[in-house]
Structures are given as C-alpha cells and as structure tokens.
Amino acid sequence: MNEVPNESPTDERGSLLEVRNLVVRYGKNSTPAVDDVSFTIGHGETLGLIGESGSGKTTIGRAILGLVPVTSGQILFRGRDITRASAAQRRELRGDLRAVFQDPFSSLNPRRPIGDAIAEPLRVAGVSKLERAARTAAVLQSVGLPGGSADRYPRQFSGGQRQRIAIARALVTDPRLVVCDEAVSALDLSTQAQVLNLLADLRRGSDLGYLFIAHDMAVVEFLAQRVVVLYRGRVMEEGITDEVIRDPQNPYTRVLMAASPVPDPDEQARRRELWQVLRAESKAAAS
Template structure:
C-alpha cells in the first residue's frame, strides 16, 4: 500500500461573476507516493500542480475523487482531525521568508509546533538544536531572526520546521525556484540527504524539469489539469513520450550556449509541427 494515494481527484473553483459556473481545474488526477519515495510533479504555471499539493494539505476543497494517507481518507477532513495530520504531513513553500514569522527567533519558530504537540520547553530546545545541525545551520542560529539569513539559509530553516514533528510526507511546493542556481543545488542535496537519513517521502512540485530529474524517483507530468505522462524519472526526463513533456524538456536551460540554441530551435520546430 502506498503512503499517499490520490485517485480521480477533481477540484473546481468558483467562476467569475454572480451566475458563472464553477471552473474545474483538476480533471480526475490519480497518482501515489510510496514511503521514502520522491514523486516529482511537474508542469507549467496554471497546470494545477500546486492545487494538488494544497488539496493534500487540506487548503482547498475537492469536488470529486479521494485522497488517502496511510489508507485513511483525508479529503475534506477538518478541525482537530486535520491538525493531527500535521504530525505526518508537512509542507515547504516557495518563499522561505514569507513562510517564517519575522517577529520570532529561529529557535521560537522551530519550537512552537513542538510545544503545541506537547513537548516541554527544554525538550523542544534540544530538538531545535538537532534540527539546525541536520539542515547545516550553526547552533547560534537558534537566537537569530529570519531577516539575518540569506534566502538559502531561510529555506533551510523552513525545511527544519517541516522536519520538526518527524513527518512521513513533506509537500514541497517549488521550494528552490526562488533561489540562485548554486543555492538550488545545495538545497536539493540537503533534501536528498535528509531523505536518506529519515526515510521521509516527498511530493516535490516544480515547473523545472531539470530540478525534477535531479531529485525524483518517479515523475508525473501535469498539463491543464490532466496527468499526461508518468514514469521513472530517468525515462520521463530524458526520453519523454508525450508532446507536452518533450516541450518542457526542450525548454529547460542548459549551460552550453550552443546546446541551448539547438534546444530552442528544436522546441520551436516541435511547436510549429504539432501545436498543443
């Protein structure tokens, strides 16, 4: 049995105007994530990938299908039942600064969810020091404020906060897209190292196929609310079968200017020959 099972998931948002019909943004999406696995969910802006993550977290209402975690239906779960899921399902958002309270020290930010879950102040403080070490931050970070850190360091703090309750699954919503390339690489290696150490699973959401290739075991490609291709990461990110995934691959930047020019030309031919 998979850790997370999404079956025929549908999500609709209200249409514009008083009498407008709801607009369906997910059209029956099915995917699963095994314990200790990273499934990369990739697509362009507006494809619906973030909506899937938010549905798993209970931040949007579903209009059809099911979301099961550990065999338990969690779609529509609210209140204390949803709060209890926070021990097992955590999230790392795109912007690490806006996801941190600027008026709390890093130590207080990381200790807060632990104390809410019943830890003593002393035990929470000890766990915070362990977390800081786990994400590669110095021990004196515990008394510093978010504004004192770089973007990459703030994202490390956000990762530490997600790890605090020892979850089984972390939804990673574009967690490296706001970082420069060198920092992206370091943070992705951190995600991989943490998974090796803890066995946590990731639903890793990104628009960048090169990021997805680096970190994922399996890949699901989303296009306008439909899942158009799934498979193991090396295959989907190197020799995709679906036209849309081929366009994503050719759109991914490469360091070599000549290869980049060739990719751009190939993508333009693909679009001209077979428009989506």
C-alpha cells in the same frame, strides 16, 4: 549534485499517499484546475509533479494539505481518507504531513527568532520547553545550520539559509510526507544544488517521502524516483523518472525538457527554437 538512484521503492505497508481521480474546481461551473488526477507515493519515495504555471500542480499540493476544497475524488494518507478532513482531524495530521513553500521569508515572523518558528508545531503538540530547544538545535544541525542559529532573526540569513530553516521547521515533527512546492525555484543554481542535496540526504535511509512540485525537469530528474507530468490539470505522462526523460512519450514532456536551462548559450538558443515547435505540438495533442 550527488546522484540519487531513480528507483521506485516497494513496500508491503502499501502507499504513503494515494490520490484517486482528483478533481478541483475554483467555481461550480468553472474549468477544472485539476482534472481526474491519480498517483501514489511510497514510503521513503520522492514523486516529482511537474508542469508549467497553471498546470494544476500547486493546487494538487494545496488539496493534499487541506488548503483548497476537493470537488471529487479521494486523497488517502497512510490508508486514511483525508479528502474532506475536519479542522480537528487536520490538526492530528500536522506532525506527519508537512510543507515547504517557495518563499520561506513570507512565513517567518521578522520580529521573532527563527527558533520560535521551528519549535511552534512542537509547542502546539505540548512538547516541553527543554525538549523543544533540544529538537530545534538538532534539526538545525541536520540542515547544515549551527544550533545557535535559533536565537537569530530571519533577516540575518541568506535566501538559501532561510529555505534550510523552512526545511528544518517541516522536519522538526519527524513527518512521514513533505510537500515541497517550488522549494528551490527562487534560489540561484549553486544554492539550488545545496538544498537539493540536503533534501536527498535527509530522505536517504529513512521513511520520509516527498511530493516535489516543480517546473524544471532537470531539478525533478535529480531528486525524484518517479514523475507525473501535468498540463492544464490533466496527467500527460507518468513513470520512472529516468525512463520518462530518456524516452518521453508525450510532446508536452519534450516541451518541458527543452525548456530546462543549460549553461551553453548556443544550446540554449537551440532549445528555445525547439521549445516553440514542441509547444505547438503539445497543444495539438492535448486538445
């Protein structure tokens, strides 16, 4: 994988996304799935949101996308409060705020060519058929697939290619922010590397920002300039990615680092033992 500098860009235009004291509950008296979480994403920046299953990271992404209701707090996108945006207001945001999920195949109609799926948001926006075809071919090429792929069906592509199709669909509207929710976790290591390099290349030199949701610290280390570590809906640690990885301040961050897979079986065994010790420490620290 190519090296991506872990620097947090400054921008006089302010934050692209700002999440303030976000709380999400799935029942009136339930334990919060997200508990007082705050962070910002700058223009052209990637923020890694990392934690185990149940940490609340996917719920945060879905709250930003308007897929789950917010209990309290604020979500500001390009300075606009979208916390409780109406359906009509959400439609206005569709071009600027996009998503890539873990399983692209489930969101692709197996009976329709992938070009139709990619062009759908353009059709809804009233873009002409000729322009839709041109932009679909261009975005397919930008993610490493030939323009002629538009006439093929989802079953004719590999898992990695389908994830590229999902990225193309997210980018076809020239968005400002893409929420990537476990976008590479179902791929093998070689394909993961290809997709991560693609995401990094697409962001480099542009205003495109990513909220990159993952459970693997190694993946976040490669792509994200800053990282927020979550445990049971709460922020355990945040900061510049390199600094957090070099000198983690919270036991739970060390748990995630110990859980990252490595090719050396002896080192992997050592990490598993360390993971057990650190996990006990992190539970004590969070309680």
